[in-house]
Amino acid sequence: MAPGKKIFGIVLAGGEGKRLMPLTADRAKPAVPFGGQYRLIDFALSNLINSQLRQIVVLTQYKSHSLDRHVSQTWRLDGITNSYIASVPAQQRLGKRWFSGSADAILQSLNLLRDEKPDIVVVVGADHVYRMDFGQMIEAHIASGAPATVAAIRQPIALADQFGVIEVEPERPDRIGAFREKPRDPIGLPDSPEEVLASMGNYVFDADALIDAVVRDGDRPDSNHDMGGDIIPDFVARGEAAVYDFNNNDVPGSTDRDRYYWRDVGTIDSFFEAHQDLISALPIFNLYNNSWPIFSQVLNSPPAKIVRDGRGALGTTIDSIVSLGSVISGAHLERSVLGPWAKVDSGAKVVDSVVFERAVIEPNAFVGRAILDKDVVVAEGAQIGVDPARDKARGFTVTDSGITVVGKGVHVVP
Ligand code: ADQ
Known part of the structure; x- marks a missing residue:
């Protein structure tokens, strides 16, 4: 993967997850249990680790105790190399305020990037169930020459108001022509009017470009300091955002049934349905793919x-x-x-x-x-x-x- 490039991973894990109440009454959404022994964040972290990233920070804020404990107990990268998954709580490094949005979380954590000086930063959400090889997305990012790349997947148009919706440039289908965060009046895709191209909330950036963007955003009083609402539209306005089609991502060991599986489990209904996807006789999402394992807590307990x-x-x-x-x-x-x-x-x-x-x-x-x-x-x-x-x-x-x-x-x- 991207020889000679230093890659750094940021997991955005500070969201409240209001729509999952009461499961998020006492814990951050990425710490919500899933599939028995997993937590939601295990999917994002497993994907990053299987993609060979070895320096990863998890930015936390809201009710982060059980999330911090899970990350520190389960996600230890032992050894003498500079490998780590570190849970980093909001620390008010830029004055007396908590993270006001996901871009502000990155702005307030720039010391981490300045210490490591990576070439490329992968930024992902922590609340989706899927398998994805970020190495393939990074290769596409470098090949495109754009400083920012957004991973995208087709979703039913009825769900458009939950996602960042992407319109590609007609002349250059790998570039984003327009990006609207959670639009109420979505327009369907030209070849499939009942679908939109949704941002998966996973991004690859040239590190310098990301730093510039969040610093610039920090000075804008009208911004919500949100990655999907502010940072990505800013790259798009400058013609600097590429799109990466999730359908081009081929994870080892995946089956025809689960190759393109991606679920935003942000609501009780979608959380429930994603569980049904695990236990159907021919599982729609296969936890038993050992070529791309989903890691989770090691339980010191007897068998069932x-x-x-x-x-x-x-x-x-x-x-x-x-x-x-x-x-x-x-x-x-x-x-x-x-x-x-x-x-x-x-x-x-x-x-x-x-x-x-x-x-x-x-x-x-x-x-x-x-x-x-x-x-x-x-x-x-x-x-x-x-x-x-x-x-x-x-x-x-x-x-x-x-x-x-x-x-x-x-x-x-x-
Ligand atoms: P949402 O998931 O609605 O949409 P958001 O609530 O910002 O966006 O959550 C994104 C990630 O950032 C989550 O993992 C969340 O935990 C984290 N996060 C939110 N606020 C944070 C904060 N203050 N500090 C740290 N972390 C925070 C996003 C994109 C859409 C995209 C969907 C895909 O904005 O464009 O389509 O994800 O599900």
Whole structure:
């Protein structure tokens, strides 16, 4: 990858993730558990590490304790070389203010770039599920000659207001002609009116150009200091932004089903659906591709156990993921993802659900179409996710599509 060039990685991990409440009530969005034993940030960091980046900083701010702990415990690059993944909290280096946006996070962290003096900086978000070889994007960036490159993927036009939308130059399809952040009046692609070309929130910059851009942006009183809203449009206005088509990215070991898989799991519905993508019989996203591993915490815990209960009732599990330390005893789990150390007891049923670490489903309880945060207890005989109106009345979050979310540590009673 880019011989002779020094590459530095920045992971933007300071966002609040309001649309994932209550899962983000107590933790930053990149620290939200995903797929049992992972955290959302593991996907971005695995991609960077598999792409051979070895100097990576994670810029944190909002409720960063569990994120910092995860990064420092799980993502240690040992050795005598100058390799690291460092979690860097907001430090008010430029006066008494926190990061006002993702570009301000980089501006306030310029000391890191000035210390390392990289040639190229890869800037990525921390809240998507995907595999991507940034080496291939860096090669395309260098070949294009542009100082900034934005990774892009086609998305349904109905989602345009969640993304930066790219229009390419008709004459030069590798250059961005226009970029609008979260437009309410999107225009479909000429060859596919129901789709737009969306920014994935992943960028490659020449280091000098990035530094100049965030410094210039810092002086603009009208700016929100946001990468997608301010920095990228600034490069585009100067005709200096290239686009990198994610469909040109070929990750080793990927299958036809998951080669172009990319999910923004910013809402409860998309978070829930991405879990279903993991557990379908032919998974749409394959966690078992060892050529491009998704790394996660090493759990010091016993294996998962699925057994009969004391009275001989079977413990059964179909189309599900069960994390280490979990016990399913005389209970049934179906189309669900169980986090570490979870417990499902005699006669209980968990169907179409996502259950986080250490949750307990007591005997004869029923959980359906629900997300249970860490340490939730569903008491004996209680039901959750069966009657959305009742769940709402009980104070739980229920999405329009009928998924009930139970916040950390809550006891659900019958
Ligand atoms: P959003 O995800 O809506 O859109 P944003 O909320 O800025 O943009 O989050 C981007 C990343 O930056 C996230 O990983 C977030 O945690 C982090 N972040 C946000 N505020 C931060 C701050 N103050 N300090 C540090 N980190 C912060 C972005 C782009 C769109 C693109 C979508 C793709 O702006 O153009 O289409 O990502 O999902």
